[in-house]
Amino acid sequence: MDVLFQNATVLTLCDDRPVLKGGYVGIAGGKIAFVGIAAPQEPAARTIDCRGKFLLPGLVNAHAHTAMCLMRGYADDYTLQDWLYQKIFPVEARLDERAILAGARLGFAEMLRTGTTSASDMYFREPAVAALALECGMRVSLSNAVLAFNEAAYDPETDRAIQETRALIRDFHGAGNGRIRADAAIHAEYTSYPAVWRYVTELALTHGLCLQVHVSETRKEHETCIARRGVTPTRALYDAGVFQAKVLAAHGVWLTDEDMDIFAETGASVAHCPVSNLKLGSGIARTAEMKRRGVNVALGTDGCCSNNTHDLFEEVKLAALLQKGVSGDPTSVNAYEALKMATVGGAKAQGRENEIGRVAEGFDADLILIDADSPLLRPVYDPVSTAVYSATGRDVCLTMVQGRILYENGQFTTIDVEQAMHEVEAYAVPIVLGAQS
Amino acid sequence: MDVLFQNATVLTLCDDRPVLKGGYVGIAGGKIAFVGIAAPQEPAARTIDCRGKFLLPGLVNAHAHTAMCLMRGYADDYTLQDWLYQKIFPVEARLDERAILAGARLGFAEMLRTGTTSASDMYFREPAVAALALECGMRVSLSNAVLAFNEAAYDPETDRAIQETRALIRDFHGAGNGRIRADAAIHAEYTSYPAVWRYVTELALTHGLCLQVHVSETRKEHETCIARRGVTPTRALYDAGVFQAKVLAAHGVWLTDEDMDIFAETGASVAHCPVSNLKLGSGIARTAEMKRRGVNVALGTDGCCSNNTHDLFEEVKLAALLQKGVSGDPTSVNAYEALKMATVGGAKAQGRENEIGRVAEGFDADLILIDADSPLLRPVYDPVSTAVYSATGRDVCLTMVQGRILYENGQFTTIDVEQAMHEVEAYAVPIVLGAQS
Numbered sequence: 001m002d003v004l005f006q007n008a009t010v011l012t013l014c015d016d017r018p019v020l021k022g023g024y025v026g027i028a029g030g031k032i033a034f035v036g037i038a039a040p041q042e043p044a045a046r047t048i049d050c051r052g053k054f055l056l057p058g059l060v061n062a063h064a065h066t067a068m069c070l071m072r073g074y075a076d077d078y079t080l081q082d083w084l085y086q087k088i089f090p091v092e093a094r095l096d097e098r099a100i101l102a103g104a105r106l107g108f109a110e111m112l113r114t115g116t117t118s119a120s121d122m123y124f125r126e127p128a129v130a131a132l133a134l135e136c137g138m139r140v141s142l143s144n145a146v147l148a149f150n151e152a153a154y155d156p157e158t159d160r161a162i163q164e165t166r167a168l169i170r171d172f173h174g175a176g177n178g179r180i181r182a183d184a185a186i187h188a189e190y191t192s193y194p195a196v197w198r199y200v201t202e203l204a205l206t207h208g209l210c211l212q213v214h215v216s217e218t219r220k221e222h223e224t225c226i227a228r229r230g231v232t233p234t235r236a237l238y239d240a241g242v243f244q245a246k247v248l249a250a251h252g253v254w255l256t257d258e259d260m261d262i263f264a265e266t267g268a269s270v271a272h273c274p275v276s277n278l279k280l281g282s283g284i285a286r287t288a289e290m291k292r293r294g295v296n297v298a299l300g301t302d303g304c305c306s307n308n309t310h311d312l313f314e315e316v317k318l319a320a321l322l323q324k325g326v327s328g329d330p331t332s333v334n335a336y337e338a339l340k341m342a343t344v345g346g347a348k349a350q351g352r353e354n355e356i357g358r359v360a361e362g363f364d365a366d367l368i369l370i371d372a373d374s375p376l377l378r379p380v381y382d383p384v385s386t387a388v389y390s391a392t393g394r395d396v397c398l399t400m401v402q403g404r405i406l407y408e409n410g411q412f413t414t415i416d417v418e419q420a421m422h423e424v425e426a427y428a429v430p431i432v433l434g435a436q437s
Numbered sequence: 438m439d440v441l442f443q444n445a446t447v448l449t450l451c452d453d454r455p456v457l458k459g460g461y462v463g464i465a466g467g468k469i470a471f472v473g474i475a476a477p478q479e480p481a482a483r484t485i486d487c488r489g490k491f492l493l494p495g496l497v498n499a500h501a502h503t504a505m506c507l508m509r510g511y512a513d514d515y516t517l518q519d520w521l522y523q524k525i526f527p528v529e530a531r532l533d534e535r536a537i538l539a540g541a542r543l544g545f546a547e548m549l550r551t552g553t554t555s556a557s558d559m560y561f562r563e564p565a566v567a568a569l570a571l572e573c574g575m576r577v578s579l580s581n582a583v584l585a586f587n588e589a590a591y592d593p594e595t596d597r598a599i600q601e602t603r604a605l606i607r608d609f610h611g612a613g614n615g616r617i618r619a620d621a622a623i624h625a626e627y628t629s630y631p632a633v634w635r636y637v638t639e640l641a642l643t644h645g646l647c648l649q650v651h652v653s654e655t656r657k658e659h660e661t662c663i664a665r666r667g668v669t670p671t672r673a674l675y676d677a678g679v680f681q682a683k684v685l686a687a688h689g690v691w692l693t694d695e696d697m698d699i700f701a702e703t704g705a706s707v708a709h710c711p712v713s714n715l716k717l718g719s720g721i722a723r724t725a726e727m728k729r730r731g732v733n734v735a736l737g738t739d740g741c742c743s744n745n746t747h748d749l750f751e752e753v754k755l756a757a758l759l760q761k762g763v764s765g766d767p768t769s770v771n772a773y774e775a776l777k778m779a780t781v782g783g784a785k786a787q788g789r790e791n792e793i794g795r796v797a798e799g800f801d802a803d804l805i806l807i808d809a810d811s812p813l814l815r816p817v818y819d820p821v822s823t824a825v826y827s828a829t830g831r832d833v834c835l836t837m838v839q840g841r842i843l844y845e846n847g848q849f850t851t852i853d854v855e856q857a858m859h860e861v862e863a864y865a866v867p868i869v870l871g872a873q874s
Contacts, residue, residue, distance in 0.1 A: 072815075073822035077757075077771040109812045219765070278762030279826075281769070308826040309813065318755075320514075325715030328656070332718070334514040375546045376746065376831075378509075378858045379866050385510035389716075389745040394813075394831035421815045429816050 001044040002403055003027040008050030009383045012359040013057055013343045018336065019383055025055055027365040030177065030403035035361055052373035054383050057357050058117025058366040058399065059312045060346025063250040063271035063300025065123045067103030069110060070428040071305040080218060080280050088305065091432050099428040100125045101132055105420045107310055108138045112407045114311040114393020117366040120248060120350055122185055122212050126164055130172035130180050136414045137406045139366060141350050142168060143185035143212045146200055148192040169207050178355065179402060184245065188214040189225050189233040197240045204245035210351050211242065217251035218282045234259035243268055248349045250300060253283045264294035269349035272341065274318040276302030288323045288332045298349035299342045311393035316342045320388060335388035369398040438481040439840055440464040445487030446820045449796040450494055450780045455773065456820055462492055464802040467614065467840035472798055489810035491820050494794050495554025495803040495836065496749045497783025500687040500708035500737025502560045506547060507540030507865040508742040517655060517717050525742065528869050536865040537562045538569055542857045544747055545575045549844045551748040551830020554803040557685060557787055559622055559649050563601055567609035567617050573851045574843045576803060578787050579605060580622035580649045583637055585629040606644050615792065616839060621682065625651040626662050626670040634677045641682035647788050648679065654688035655719045671696035680705055685786045687737060690720045701731035706786035709778065711755040713739030725760045725769045735786035736779045748830035753779045757825060772825035806835040
């Protein structure tokens with residue numbers, strides 16, 4: 001065995017035994033080889049004593065624009081329209097591959113530091129980001145979302161997105177023992193048209209990819225679609241056949257009950273992004289109703305420019321709090337259900353439900369340790385409650401992907417974090433500020 | 438000069454110059470003696486270099502039941518009724534002074550660790566807690582809320598609360614150069630009656646105390662009062678003369694516009710507790726409307742049993758996010774306004790607006806440092822945005838009250854934190870669990 005975690009409080013996320021106290025978890029060949037409450041017979045190359053620590057599956061960020069952390073705090077407190085058209089789009093038009101890689105590297109460092117081991121990403125220059133993720137050890141599902149505003153004219157940007165997606169599939173899909181996945185992606189209903197949707201869906205079906213898409217993030221988007229097409233964005237995409245692919249839809253704030261039923265019937269997932277939805281004034285997704293209707297709900301941070309952090313623990317806590325606060329029912333989404341969104345739910349949304357999201361034998365060893373030996377977390381009555389309501393990503397002291405330790409006690413093993421911060425500030429920030437009107 | 442902070446990014450919270458880059462802040466005799474962008478002439482006994490760090494006023498927690506952190510995570514995901522009557526009240530009936538002191542010590546450690554320097558507390562055994570706060574160096578405004586359910590009969594508990602308040606005033610009000618204050622307190626409209634309100638108000642007026650009270654936390658409380666008395670809780674208290682004292686009302690989730698006008702006219706404050714209000718399903722206070730109507734809004738964590746943390750940075754971020762999300766207007770409460778609630782607003786709520794809440798010459802030196810040299814906080818476009826949307830209490834690396842450093846880089850100078858955690862777990866937790874039905 002390569003690594004043995006011993007004396008851990010294990011949050012397995014397996015419903016039949018969600019918490020193991022004094023647990024042993026052994027890792028071999030990048031996989032979880034042993035889970036139990038007695039020491040395994042086989043010796044381990046390294047033993048990690050976990051007294052006072054919680055071992056749990058790495059969190060899954062099901063909707064991120066990772067590289068945008070180079071714009072963290074650049075555009076707060078604007079209306080969505082001003083935010084996008086005055087601040088974000090002008091900057092993005094100037095970002096080159098080096099700037100995007102700088103942002104992605106810092107974003108991956110932040111995710112690993114705060115316990116996220118797998119991210120569904122939607123941005124540009126994804127083949128380069130795939131190579132970076134391979135090198136950093138991060139698990140990613142990457143997509144380059146097709147934007148196509150004008151059905152009548154050839155758009156070189158649309159073409160470039162498709163070419164990049166094809167390169168991503170060819171060169172990286174399945175790389176790193178399945179750690180890197182290419183996803184197909186439609187940016188959104190309002191930024192493209194049915195011929196594009198069908199093209200992207202075909203790509204997903206041909207290569208067995210998940211399909212990322214923004215759906216009903218804002219009331220305006222949702223209602224404009226109804227006015228234009230006579231149906232909701234979900235229904236419009238469904239009618240074009242998009243839900244034949246495995247859909248991972250970000251936001252879903254304004255989904256109708258009928259929309260939710262389409263998600264449930266087709267096995268599609270919603271990436272709930274509570275912080276971003278609040279910060280941009282989009283609203284609060286009805287995730288309790290989604291769960292009642294059988295929709296798989298995952299959690300995402302969205303871009304760091306509308307959050308402004310990749311710490312998914314914030315989303316977990318807020319996913320529970322918001323449903324309680326809005327419904328008036330404190331039992332609405334409990335701590336364990338919220339934590340499942342960020343683990344089991346996220347894994348399912350990524351098409352990785354047999355690969356990650358649980359501490360179970362045979363699963364990939366994507367694991368994190370929370371140091372609960374802290375005046376901010378003690379006493380511990382219920383470790384799930386502590387992890388959800390009291391812990392933050394700052395309490396993570398070890399992050400492992402496929403059995404490889406990528407972060408431990410302040411040290412990153414695959415990322416030069418000082419260099420990553422310097423590259424963002426010395427190279428990318430001037431580009432951002434240069435684009436300022 | 439005792440201490441000189443140099444090369445700091447200073448978030449002064451003074452509207453005429455909210456941010457000083459490369460700032461110098463000098464401390465002498467427990468007060469801020471110098472604020473500027475050039476080094477002062479006078480030498481300092483200790484110089485602290487603050488490159489990559491933000492210096493800001495210590496945060497003010499305007500509504501806490503500090504000792505309840507001994508029940509952190511003990512009672513999640515219950516309806517308010519079950520939470521109070523099945524879980525909290527039975528435990529509280531069994532807590533002795535030693536248990537309460539253990540909880541308060543751990544709570545103060547947590548607050549100091551996460552950048553809170555002043556707390557308005559409402560709980561039991563407050564004279565003992567006052568002695569503890571004096572020893573720990575924490576700034577507190579303590580109250581023992583009078584509960585009086587039966588107007589017709591003598592209640593020894595009511596009597597004890599009043600006796601404790603009198604002892605608190607006599608022995609501790611103004612102690613520690615004004616660091617310890619006694620507040621008067623009415624638990625709530627629904628847990629007492631007008632004769633008690635008038636008695637407590639008289640106590641406040643006689644001794645110049647603030648008056649803490651829970652107001653309109655839940656819809657049920659609010660509507661039951663209207664049904665019983667024909668007026669809202671705010672109006673009922675107002676009619677009894679309570680607002681003649683300086684009122685600090687916790688929650689205010691269901692305040693009407695007319696209630697808000699009473700607050701504005703009388704200079705009363707609301708302690709907004711967004712996490713607790715969501716977690717217990719109480720709702721979302723209309724703080725943007727309160728601001729529009731001129732009400733002073735402060736922030737509180739409430740007890741750790743309905744939060745489950747004393748990290749006020751969470752409340753700051755959520756205070757901004759929730760108003761945006763609910764109103765659909767991302768400009769509703771901006772980062773600076775949210776940070777003001779936790780500093781200037783909190784200071785005013787405690788009657789300390791000329792004492793703390795700003796980095797200004799002559800104010801008490803209640804200051805904190807945020808270490809922004811972190812992949813979780815960089816790049817920094819706007820330090821206020823970073824402090825509000827990206828930082829958490831875990832990023833605080835130094836906490837000072839009245840010029841005395843109480844926490845620095847993992848070390849507490851006045852609290853044996855290992856002993857504090859042990860005392861809670863060895864002494865208080867068994868009492869909590871023994872009361873479980």
